[in-house]
Amino acid sequence: MSGSTDTTPRTGTGSDLTVVVPAYNEEHRLRPTLDAICAHLRADPERWGDWELIVVDDGSTDGTAEVAAQAAADEPRVQVLTSEENRGKGHALRLGVLASYGRRVLVTDADLATPIEELDALDDLLHDDEDEDEDEEDCDYEYEYEATAAVIGSRALPDSRVEVRQRPVREWLGRLGNRLIRLVAVRGIHDTQCGFKLFDGDKARAAFAASRLDGWGIDVEILRHFRRAGWPVAEVPVRWSHQSGSKVRPADYGRVLLELLRLRTRLRPADLAVGVLFLLSSVLLYKGLWADLDRAYLADSMQDQNQWEWFFGVTADNVAHLRNPLFTTYQGHPDGVNLMANTVMLGLSVPLTPVTLLLGPTVTWALVLTLGLTATAVAWYWLFVRRVTRVRPAAAVGAALAAFAPPMMSHGTAHPNFLVLFMIPVIIDRALRLCEPGAGGRRLVRDGVLLGLFATYQIFLGEEPLLLAAMGMLIFALAYALARPDVARATWRPLLRGLGVALAVCLPLVAFPLYWQFFGPQSYHSVLHGDNAGNSPLSFLEFSGRALLGDEERADTLAMNRTEQNAFYGWPLTALTFGIVVWLGRSALVKAVTGTVLVAALLSLGQKIRIPFTDVVLPGPWRALAHQPLFESVIESRVAMICAPALGVLIALAAA
Structure with a gap:
C-alpha cells in the first residue's frame, strides 16, 4: 500500500517481526533484495511467525516505487511507504520504524550487503536474552536483568567475514571516519554505521520517534539514545560484501560528524x-x-x-x-x-x-x-x-x-x-x-x-x-x-x-x-x-x-x-x-x-x-x-x- 509521512509511533503488537528497507533509486537492486527477505522469512514460519516487510521509497526519481509496488502486489505482507521528496536515509528509516507493528524490528539496506541469513544470529541473541529475562521473573528471589535491546550485525569484529572488500583507500577512509564517530559520539561500539540492526520493537519506535537527523547520522543518534536510556546494545560478527553502486561514500562519514555536531549543539532558530x-x-x-x-x-x-x-x-x-x-x-x-x-x-x-x-x-x-x-x-x-x-x-x-x-x-x-x-x-x-x-x-x-x-x-x-x-x-x-x-x-x-x-x-x-x-x-x-x-x-x-x-x-x-x-x-x-x-x-x-x-x-x-x-x-x-x-x-x-x-x-x- 502507499503510505504517507505520518511520524506517530505505533504501539500495537500486531506482528512478531518487521523488516524495514529504506530505498532511494534502487530500481535494479530492490526486487532481488525483497525476494530474498521474503523467501528467508517464509522458509521458517514457526520461527518468524507473523511478519511484515516495509519498503520506504525516499523520493526516488527512477522506477523504485513501481518495483516496490509490484512486490507488494505479489506478497500482501509487503507494504510501501513513499516520501514526496528525497529527505535522506534517516528520514526514511524513521518513517518505516514508526509505521511498524513488529515485536522486533530489523533495519537493512536495500543492497543487502549483509545477507538476510545473518538475521538468525542477531535474533538468537535477542531471543536468548528475552528468554533469560522471562525465566528470572519466575524465580522466587529478586534479580534485576536487563535484556539486550538492540543487536548490530558488525563488520568490525574479529570473527566477521568481509567477503568482498572496498578499494584500500576507500576502506581506510571509512575506518578513519568510523573511529572519529566513535570518539565523538558512541564509544565501545565497533561498527556504528552498520546498516543491519535488529531492535526491540517498542524501544526502536521510542528512539526513532525522538530522533531528529534525516541523514546518515541517524545510526549514531539511535545508538546514543539507547545508551542514554540504559538499553543494552550488543554486536555480533556477520558476513558482509561491498556492493557496487553503494551510495555510502567516504565523505559521508564527514557528513555524519557534521550532523552529530548539529545534534549535540541542538541549535534551532528559536x-x-x-x-x-x-x-x-x-x-x-x-x-x-x-x-x-x-x-x-x-x-x-x-x-x-x-x-x-x-x-x-x-x-x-x-x-x-x-x-x-x-x-x-x-x-x-x-x-x-x-x-x-x-x-x-x-x-x-x-x-x-x-x-x-x-x-x-x-x-x-x-x-x-x-x-x-x-x-x-x-x-x-x-x-x-x-x-x-x-x-x-x-x-x-x-x-x-x-x-x-x-x-x-x-x-x-x-x-x-x-x-x-x-x-x-x-x-x-x-x-x-x-x-x-x-x-x-x-x-x-x-x-x-x-x-x-x-x-x-x-x-x-x-x-x-x-x-x-x-x-x-x-x-x-x-x-x-x-x-x-x-x-x-x-x-x-x-x-x-x-x-x-x-x-x-x-x-x-x-x-x-x-x-x-x-x-x-x-x-x-x-x-x-x-x-x-x-x-x-x-x-x-x-x-x-x-x-x-x-x-x-x-x-x-x-x-x-x-x-x-x-x-x-x-x-x-x-x-x-x-x-x-x-x-x-x-x-x-x-x-x-x-x-x-x-x-x-x-x-x-x-x-x-x-x-x-x-x-x-x-x-x-x-x-x-x-x-x-x-x-x-x-x-x-x-x-x-x-x-x-x-x-x-x-x-x-x-x-x-
Missing part, C-alpha cells in the same frame, strides 16, 4: 532568537553604562564599581608583568592584598586582560555585566530545554526568571560574581548525568572529570555562588529522594562515585589557590556581618525598590542595602507559584522543586526569625550552619537566591 532576546535585554539594562563609559556609574553600586574596576585593572597588570595574580601590593603597601581572598573573578579577569589593557577596566566591567548576564540566561535556557521541557517558549520564560529575577538584578548593580552564573546550569546538568540510567564505567569517569573541571572554573568565578548552588542541589536531591525513593535507590551509588571522581580532579587544581586564600599573606577565615543578616518574611511578598511597582523606601527597610535585596520576588509571583504547586503538585519534579524553594526560603530568614508585626523572635535553622567553616562567611539572606532557578522551573512547567 534558540538563536531566545539568545538574541536575552542579549537585547541585558544591553537595555546597562544601556546607561554603555552610553558613557568614561563617566557613567551604576547608581546603586555604592563603592563596588570602583572596587571591581580596580580588581580588573590590577589583575591585568599582574598578568602583563607575569606576577602572581593572587596577590598585589598596589593597596595596603607593603603588606598588600590577598586577591584570592577577594572576589576578583580570576576566571574572567585573567582571560579579559587584553580587553582591560587595550580599552580600560570600565569596558571590562560593562562586558562582564552585560555578556555575563546574557550567558547566564542562555545557560539556564539550555538546561531547562534539556531537563525540564522541550517547549522552548516555556523554557525561555523560566530561564528569564532564573537569570533576571529581582535578587539577581539587585546584585547586578554591584556584584557580578552573583550575576554571572553561566557555569551553574552546566554543573547541574553534569551532576544529573551521573544519575541517568547506564551511568557507569568510562562514562561515569568522563562525567566526573568534566564536573570536577567545571567546579574548578566556577571557583575562580565565585566560591559563594558555588556553595549556594551546592546547597540547592543537595536540598533538591533530598526532596526528590523523598518523592521518588525508587530513583534514589538506583542512582545514589553512581552519583557518589561520580562526585568522588569530580573531587579527585578539582581538589588538586584548586589546592594551592585555596591554600593561598585561607593561609597565605593577608588571608582571613570569615566575614563578620552580625546575626541579623537574614530576610524578613515580608521581603518575599514585597517588590524590590527598582521594580516597576516597587517602593524604594519600603524595600530599603527590609534589606541590608540595595545590593542585597535577595528575596524580593513579590506577592504576584508568590501567588502564582502557589497556584502552580496546587495544579501540578502530583509531579515528583514539582514536589522536589517546591521543597527546595521552601527550605531555601526558610534558611534565608537567618539565625533569628522575627515574626512580622509582633515582637516575637524565633530561632532560625541557619543557626546550625552560621558558625561552620565556609558558611560563617555567607550572608544568609543570599540563600533566597536559590529560589530563582527553582521558581523558573515551576514557571516553565506551567507554561509548557
Whole structure:
C-alpha cells in the first residue's frame, strides 16, 4: 500500500517481526533484495511467525516505487511507504520504524550487503536474552536483568567475514571516519554505521520517534539514545560484501560528524532568537553604562564599581608583568592584598586582560555585566530545554526568571560574581548525568572529570555562588529522594562515585589557590556581618525598590542595602507559584522543586526569625550552619537566591 509521512509511533503488537528497507533509486537492486527477505522469512514460519516487510521509497526519481509496488502486489505482507521528496536515509528509516507493528524490528539496506541469513544470529541473541529475562521473573528471589535491546550485525569484529572488500583507500577512509564517530559520539561500539540492526520493537519506535537527523547520522543518534536510556546494545560478527553502486561514500562519514555536531549543539532558530532576546535585554539594562563609559556609574553600586574596576585593572597588570595574580601590593603597601581572598573573578579577569589593557577596566566591567548576564540566561535556557521541557517558549520564560529575577538584578548593580552564573546550569546538568540510567564505567569517569573541571572554573568565578548552588542541589536531591525513593535507590551509588571522581580532579587544581586564600599573606577565615543578616518574611511578598511597582523606601527597610535585596520576588509571583504547586503538585519534579524553594526560603530568614508585626523572635535553622567553616562567611539572606532557578522551573512547567 502507499503510505504517507505520518511520524506517530505505533504501539500495537500486531506482528512478531518487521523488516524495514529504506530505498532511494534502487530500481535494479530492490526486487532481488525483497525476494530474498521474503523467501528467508517464509522458509521458517514457526520461527518468524507473523511478519511484515516495509519498503520506504525516499523520493526516488527512477522506477523504485513501481518495483516496490509490484512486490507488494505479489506478497500482501509487503507494504510501501513513499516520501514526496528525497529527505535522506534517516528520514526514511524513521518513517518505516514508526509505521511498524513488529515485536522486533530489523533495519537493512536495500543492497543487502549483509545477507538476510545473518538475521538468525542477531535474533538468537535477542531471543536468548528475552528468554533469560522471562525465566528470572519466575524465580522466587529478586534479580534485576536487563535484556539486550538492540543487536548490530558488525563488520568490525574479529570473527566477521568481509567477503568482498572496498578499494584500500576507500576502506581506510571509512575506518578513519568510523573511529572519529566513535570518539565523538558512541564509544565501545565497533561498527556504528552498520546498516543491519535488529531492535526491540517498542524501544526502536521510542528512539526513532525522538530522533531528529534525516541523514546518515541517524545510526549514531539511535545508538546514543539507547545508551542514554540504559538499553543494552550488543554486536555480533556477520558476513558482509561491498556492493557496487553503494551510495555510502567516504565523505559521508564527514557528513555524519557534521550532523552529530548539529545534534549535540541542538541549535534551532528559536534558540538563536531566545539568545538574541536575552542579549537585547541585558544591553537595555546597562544601556546607561554603555552610553558613557568614561563617566557613567551604576547608581546603586555604592563603592563596588570602583572596587571591581580596580580588581580588573590590577589583575591585568599582574598578568602583563607575569606576577602572581593572587596577590598585589598596589593597596595596603607593603603588606598588600590577598586577591584570592577577594572576589576578583580570576576566571574572567585573567582571560579579559587584553580587553582591560587595550580599552580600560570600565569596558571590562560593562562586558562582564552585560555578556555575563546574557550567558547566564542562555545557560539556564539550555538546561531547562534539556531537563525540564522541550517547549522552548516555556523554557525561555523560566530561564528569564532564573537569570533576571529581582535578587539577581539587585546584585547586578554591584556584584557580578552573583550575576554571572553561566557555569551553574552546566554543573547541574553534569551532576544529573551521573544519575541517568547506564551511568557507569568510562562514562561515569568522563562525567566526573568534566564536573570536577567545571567546579574548578566556577571557583575562580565565585566560591559563594558555588556553595549556594551546592546547597540547592543537595536540598533538591533530598526532596526528590523523598518523592521518588525508587530513583534514589538506583542512582545514589553512581552519583557518589561520580562526585568522588569530580573531587579527585578539582581538589588538586584548586589546592594551592585555596591554600593561598585561607593561609597565605593577608588571608582571613570569615566575614563578620552580625546575626541579623537574614530576610524578613515580608521581603518575599514585597517588590524590590527598582521594580516597576516597587517602593524604594519600603524595600530599603527590609534589606541590608540595595545590593542585597535577595528575596524580593513579590506577592504576584508568590501567588502564582502557589497556584502552580496546587495544579501540578502530583509531579515528583514539582514536589522536589517546591521543597527546595521552601527550605531555601526558610534558611534565608537567618539565625533569628522575627515574626512580622509582633515582637516575637524565633530561632532560625541557619543557626546550625552560621558558625561552620565556609558558611560563617555567607550572608544568609543570599540563600533566597536559590529560589530563582527553582521558581523558573515551576514557571516553565506551567507554561509548557
